[in-house]
Amino acid sequence: MQILSKTGNELALLALKSDLASKGDYLLIEDEKSKRKMIVQVFDEEYLSSQALLEDIVKDEVVNASSNENLHDPLNIGILSRMIRDARIFKAKIRAAVNQYGKLSSDITWLPSRVDSRVRLLGISELCGFLGRSGVLPIPVGKSASKGSEEDFEIYAEDLDGRLNIITGKKESGKSHLSKMLVKTLIKHGAFVVVFDLNNEYSGLAWNKDGSPSDVQKKIMILEPGKGLRFSLRYCGKAAISDMLKNALDMPAASLREFFRIWDWLENKQSLGIDAIGNAINTWNINELVRDALVSRYHVIQASGLFADNEEACFQFENAINHNNGLAIIINMGRVGPTVRRMIVEIVLSKLVDLLEQGKIHPIFLFAEEAHLYIRDTYWEDIITRMRHFGIYTTFITNQPDAIGDGVYRQVDNIFLFNFTNDSDLDKISRVSLADNDTIRSIVRTLPQRYCLAIGKVVCDLPIVIKVAQSEVLTLGETKKFFKKSA
Amino acid sequence: MVTQLGTYDDSLDFGSLNLAKSVGICLGSRLERLQGKKVIFSDEERSLVPIDGWGTRSSPYCATTITTIAPLMENTIIASVDSSSIQVAETEEGALYGVKCGIALAFGGHSLMHFKIGPILFYLTEEAAKDSKLDSRLAKLVLLDGDYAKRLLRVRVERVVQTELSAHLVGSVLLVDGSLRSSIFEDQDNSMAKIAENCTLYRNKLVGISKSTKFKILDRISAPLAKVPSPAFIEVGMVIKSLVRNSIGSNLLVKFERSSPVLRADVVGNCEESLGRILGNDSVARGYPETLRLAHHISTFTATEVTCLKSHILTKYDVTELATEDIRRTLLSSISV
Secondary structure: OEEEEEEOOEEEEEEOOOOOOOOOOEEEEEEOOOOEEEEEEEEEEEEOOOHHHHHHHHHHHHHHHHOEEEEEOOOOHHHHHHHHHOOEEEEEEEEEEEOOOOOEEOOOOOOOOOOOEEEEEEOHHHHHHHHOOOOOOEEEEEEEOOOOOOOEEEEEHHHOOOOOEEEEOOOOOOHHHHHHHHHHHHHHOOOEEEEEEOOOOHHHHHEEOOOOEOOOHHHEEEEEEOEEEOEOHHHHHHHHHHHHHHHHOOOOHHHHHHHHHHHHHHHHOOOOOHHHHHHHHHHOOOOHHHHHHHHHHHHHHHHHOOEOOOHHHOOOHHHHHHOOOOEEEEEEOOOOOHHHHHHHHHHHHHHHHHHHHOOOOOOEEEEEEOHHHOOOOOHHHHHHOHHHHHOEEEEEEEOOHHHOOHHHHHHOOEEEEOOOOOHHHHHHHHHHOOOOHHHHHHHHHOOOOOEEEEEEHHHOOOOEEEEEOOOOEOOOOOOOOOOOOOO | OEEOOEEOOOOOOHHHOOHHHHHHOOOOOOHHHHOOOOOOOOEOOEOOOOOOOOOOOOOOOOOOOEEEOOOOOOOOEEEEEEEEEEEEEEOOOEEEEEEEEEEEEEEOOEEEEEEEEEEEEEEEEHHHHHHOOOOHHHHHHHHHOHHHHHHHHHHHHHHHHHHHHHHHOOOOEEEEEOOOEOOOOOOHHHOHHHHHHHHHHOOOEEEEEEOOOOOHHHHHHOHHHHHOOOOEEEEOHHHHHHHOOOEOOEEEEEEOOOOOOOEEEEEEOOHHHHHHHHHHHOOEEOOEEHHHHHHHHHHOOOHHHHHHHHHHHHHHOOOOOOOOOOHHHHHHOOOOO
8 A cells, every 4th residue: 555645634546456444444654764653444435436437447448348369468457457447536634643762642644655655554452552452341342353363352331331322323234233232231231220221122231142041131120110110209309209200291370289299298197009099089178170280290100010019029129229239220111102202201210310319229221212201301411411420321222313402412522423325314414413524424424234334432532433243142032024035 | 230240231031032932933831722621631641631521512523423332241252461661770781671561351341350461571682682673773773772772671572472362262352551553662572453353263352442532522522421421432534544543443532430420432343342242241341441440550550570680680681780869860960849
């Protein structure tokens, strides 16, 4: 490879077909005279094109179409000619430099020599060596997607700890697959994970593909409203219930005040319970319109199956978390309606914040699939600012990048970008992501299934294309189809 | 006029120079004769002709016998040959030339195949010329002038191929780009005369077609041919033979299509039959045989090939490329001249 030109922070490199490199690969430009090195990343590849070359190709095509060719080429110039026709230009972004002492530097103001520079593919392990990437809790996610050499690639759990992450890509590009991989490894490392599972697919983490129990089966807790996911009103507390009524059930302020008068009265009588609230609403001396509002909400609460009076049969986060070394609490929301989904999220998040505030549980990792479907608009900010400080580290998984507000993107620490072909999605992502527009647009558009571009802290802010490893666990959540494929 | 450097002699007055008179002693400018004439402006790199010819005025030399050509549908191989040469590099001792040759074959109205020969490199130096069988005067000529060297190489390569074809094909038509003339650059074993002899021996027809001619008189002679609504030719042997000594075969002006350009053609063999076989076995688009067009295209050097040749020389022969400058550009500055 040879340096051709530089525009801004972009280098154009001339390469032959035999020079193995692909979009996303890192190249090391070693200036032998100045002993400095430059790290660049290929973000686009195109043919070496000139008018003369195009004319040659067209001419040859026309000539060969009109009659059969017989060559007598004693100097084998034809081979060289074919090499030129297949020559390509790699467009690469300058990412970093390595100084004379072998230290990574952000000084990229110098130009490598076109004459004395040697360009070679930079393996991921070598790149990580320059970056000084290290950690004690590795998460193997697959392989680096380099054309030259596929190397195992791992991120570190420490880089997800305390961070806000987004996994996004178009449908069936492999988002959930990576997300499950992260959940599985985090709990192996002893982390506590809460998953809002919209398609009831994370329960497959408990099982291997062959149907045998997975090595994290004992660390998987599957909760469904009415089946495991059931709280007592006393455990939830007034604040959580208030949030739920206000935000998920849109209860007006006047009705809310009456509700909590009933709550206080029952609490004083030591008889706070879901049935007791129902009875009290019916007999309470209130305006009929307020009663109607309370009754309708009460029925929704009762029908949700989220609440019970028997405290021993109810779920308590601290019990689950503090008696385990690593646990994934998977909250299946696939079979419940949007209102109940919102109720679950309000209750769970309020309670978790409450417990974290009191220091009763360890920080937790929250995985939220298509969160825009159940998290109210005003809540996003709370998640990315306040909750993060209490110890809820969120990973959003979505196929609609525009459903997440710019505010979230600005706070994001890591993005795992899978394939997008839609221009408006690419626009959104490239505007708000941590990497430059050209890299996002060019690399993400052509990523194959299960390949992702990792950006952010996990890769020390140098975008890396990863081929996500095959799933070991049972794949659930696939779309049920009417027509079956014949064997 | 007074300048900073002093004054110059006022007697130096270019305005009073009578250049017209001075040149007119040997050659009159005769601009008055230009009045009312039809004109096409010249382009040194292209050979331009008026689309509708020069008009109807015929030459007094004009041969009036116009022979129409009927396509002869008898299956015959039409073999066309063309070549090109370029100067690739220069050294202190000489110059390096590249030659390419193209052969295109047609049969029964369809393209059969084509052969691309080359590029082949030749390094011409004084020593090489001394060791060769070249006449010493010719050797000096090609060493002094690159254009002659290119021509020598092209003629020699082309003739070898033509000789080979003329001796291998039977009952075919061998089409050559340009007129059929003996050249000072050809060697005796592969001369045009030898090729013509082979063609006669093997019942091949030899036809040379020129895209343009420097004989202005032929333009006027061709005027009646332009009016003929079918392929036709006229004999111009008397005119050509009076202008050129070493021409071979019958000299014709030929038109292959109704409104195609009139071309100069030399034919060894029966003219009507030869041209009829071309019409019957080759496609003649825009008045020019397709095989000859194809041979031209495959024999010309492309920019990529030239780059490849240079790369081949650099890697194969351990040469050192020196930095160059365009001397005209350097001396005359950046205004392109």
